[in-house]
Amino acid sequence: MRRSLIAVSLLASAALVGASYAKPAPKAKPAAAKKVVAGKAQTGPKIGAFGFDIAGMDRSVKPGDDFAAFSGGTWFKTTEIPADRATWGMFNVLQDVSNEQTRAILDEAAKAPGSKIGDFYASFMDEAAINAKGVDPIKPWLAQIDGAKDKTELAVEMAKLARYGIGGIFGMGVGQDSKDPQTYVVNLGQGGLGLPDRDYYLKDDAKLADTREKYKAYLATMLGFVGTPDATARAGAIFDFEKAIATVHWTRIESRDADKRYNKLTFADIETKAPGFPWAAYVAQNGMAGRPYYLVGQPSAIAGEAKVFADTPLSVLQDYMKLRVLRSYANYLAKPVVDANFAFTGTVLSGTPQQQLRWKRGVAATSGALGEEIGKVYVARYFPPKSKAAIDQLVKNIIAAMSVRLDKLEWMAPDTKIKAHEKLAAFTPKIGYPSVWRDYSSVKIMRGDLVGNVAAANEFEYLRNLHKLDKPIDRTEWGMTPMTINAYANPVLNEIVFPAAILQAPFFDAKADPAINYGGIGVVIGHELSHHFDDQGRKYDKTGKLTEWWTAEDVKRFTALTDKLVKQYDAYEPIPGQHIQGGLTLGENMADLAGLAVAYDAYHRSLGGKPAPVIGGMTGDQRFYLGYAQVWRSKFREPALRSQLLSDPHSPGQFRTAEVRNVDAWYAAFGAQPGDALYLAPGDRVRVW
Structure with missing residues (x-):
């Protein structure tokens, strides 16, 4: 299970007006800011005089009251979230830079017919041809669904559609066996919801109740595009089916x-424990039959979903699968379908008023389909060897600082520390781009056939994943493209991964003050590194095996500390009545705390015993924490923030910035005092690392 720096589906966490800290805090400032983008070639840093946007600060705010507002209050006041975004912050700013860079590559490629990436992109950009086809490209799939005479035949159609990126009620795929990480295994997990989380169906909340009604109307509209009679009533039946699934999730x-997610079952076990679904027909079609065992993530949910399937009329299940087809391919169909899909998924769920320009959507679609084919060109053009060498060294510095930090942990037993050092020494940092590029030669791309191209790319990924079974583990594989503004930790491969695109300002700039770089990308590196030692990552040993290698007392002492962090975040209330879920966000909050500690140590080690210079009237420590806060400047539309609080393991950006309240060195740097909103007495600060 990869642990990313930010949600993959939402490109940034964010601060929100009216958010509150555990202690009475000033209302968060209405946020907004001047767009900080990479400028033209210059001799100095890309941001400010030394890598930090001083103009974005609000020095009228005490850092001890609201460090996010102190470090970026003017940014919040002057920045508007673009009309085509649900959120806006440094991740989005940099993603825009990456998108422009990728667009240049694709525009050039589109001028040369026969280029896979060029033909795919050109197909997406030919809106007239797409509109002329209407929904015709998906009609063969709809006919296959209609042709199913019983639920067994429908399950077969579900399995066929899965290879084209169209999900059914379960998630099924190939991954490493976390207790035997040298082996690939079939994983089976809960799925099937059309809304972001079970709470959208079940929680008694006026805003969510309104969303549910709008969702039903959206389902009816989508059914109308394929000529479904009685669409409103049939949409209601689909919603009831999904709600029944949500109940067992x-x-x-x-x-x-x-x-709890590791449940090793034979196929006979699955059929016995989850009756009501035609498992044999399903796995025979999807290519995953005959395995010695399967890993089932949520056994009771799988059993519950199978029963819901058995209890639901065939006609409702067929309508449900038609909608899965429509929703999976809505962005590749005629404009009325695209607009209706955006009106709900973009505006209702995320609050985004305006859809992105077509070229931006084309860049995203092409990158998702043929990412590493683009990545080869992207890296050659925008990620020179000098940049990679600089980041490689910085990663080594952070790992060295983590090694020293491990020795200082009071809650970890000496024998456990030895094993922790062994795990640290076994890490594989992946920086910039894959050492082995994905081979897309088998993917057939035809200019003018967008749906066919998307289907071909999805089928390629499906088969690539399926063909891992009974093969050696591919340790060169990447889960993100080089153009992605993100990073992740993968415990079963014991690796940390940093795509090339995130290795730019404000995260890293070779011409910026080192304090800013260590507060930016240094904390990111420490964040991902520490995921291997957080409440879940620590369960994997140096080989990536899920096993208990800590002592019982280690776990007890560690949990006592992490429980304090859960409680601290449970008290935050970004939206009135809607708190952060400290238990859900624990891993990410711990990673931020660890990243701050380790990157701070690495920064001071980099000074070689010399005092940090004062720059812009600020000490090195002050600039380090400001560099961290700058990365998390971010704004959110209310519906998108609500979705994040219900379903995302990442806390909103304002509260990620507030992590500094647990760090003694931050108090020394900024003089936070008792009575300040962020102030915690020394005994109340969470010191896991």
Whole structure:
């Protein structure tokens, strides 16, 4: 289970007006800011005089009251979230830079017919041809669904559609066996919801109740595009089916637990424990039959979903699958379908008023389909060897600082520390781009056939994943493209991964003050590194095996500390009545805390015993924490923030910035005092690392 720096589906966490800290805090400032983008070639840093946007600060705010506002209050006041975004912050700013860079590559490629990436992009950009086809490209799939005479035949159609990126009620795929990480295994997990989380169906909340009604109307509209009679009533039946599935789903907090997710079952076990679904027909079609065992993530949910399937009329299940087709391919169909899909998924769910320009959507679609084919060109053009060498060294510095930090932990037993050092020494940092590029030669791309191209790319990924079974583990594989503004930790491969695109300002700038770089990308590196030692990552040993290698007392002492962090974040209330879920966000909050500690140590080690210079009237420590806060400047539309609080393991950006309240060195740097909103007495500060 990869642990990313930010949600993959939402490109940044964010601060929100009216958010509150555990202690009475000033209302968060209405946020907004001047767009900080990479400028023209210059001799100095890309941001400010030394890598930090001083103009974005609000020095009228005490750092001890609201460090996010102190470090970026003017940014919040002057920045407007673009009309085509649900959120806006440094991740989005840099993603825009990456998108422009990628667009240049694709525009050039599109001028040369026969280029896979060029033909795919050109197909997406030919809106007239797409509109002329209407929904015709998906009609063969709809006909296959209609042709199913019973639920067994429908399950077969579900399995066929899965290879084209169209999900059914379960998630099924190939991954490493976390207790035998040298082996690939078939994983089976809960799925099937059309809304972001079970709470959208079940929680008694006026805003969510309104969303549910709008969702039903959206489903009816989508059914209307394929000529479905009585669409409103049939949409209601689909909603009831999904609600029944939501009722049996595990919560996201329950699903975080790596031990609870590991359930090794034979196929006969699955059929016995989850009757009501035609499993044999399903796996025979999807290519995953005949395995010695399967790993089932949420057994009770799988059993519950199978029963819901058995209890639901065939006609409702067929309508449900038609909608899965429509929703999966809505962005590749005629404009009325695209607009209706955006009106709900973009505006209702995320609050985004305006859809992105077509070229931006084309860049995203092409990158998702043929990412590493683009990545080869992107790296050659925008990520020179000098940049990679600088980041490689910085990663080594952070790992060295983590090694020293491990020795200082009072809660970890000496024998456990030895094993922790062994795990640290076994890490594989992946920087910039894959050492082995994905081979897309088998993917057939035809200019003018967008749906066919998307289907071909999805089928390629499906088969690539399926063909891992009974093969050696591919340790060169990447889960993100080089153009992605993100990073992740993968415990079963014991690796940390940093795509090339995130290795730019404000995260890293070779011409910026080192304090800013260590507060930016240094904390990111420490964040991902520490995921291997957080409440779930620590369960994997140096080989990536899920096993208990800590002592019982280690776990007890560690949990006592992390429980304090859960409680601290449970008290934050970004939206009135809607708190952060400290249990859901624990891993990410711990990673931020660890990243701050380790990167701070690495920064001071980099000074070689010399005092940090004063720059812009600020000490090195002050600039380090400001560099961290700058990365998390971010704004959110209310519906998008609500979605994040219900379903995302990452805390909003304002509260990620507030992590500094647990760090003694921050108090020394900024003089936070008792009575300040962020102030915590020394005994109340969470010191895991």
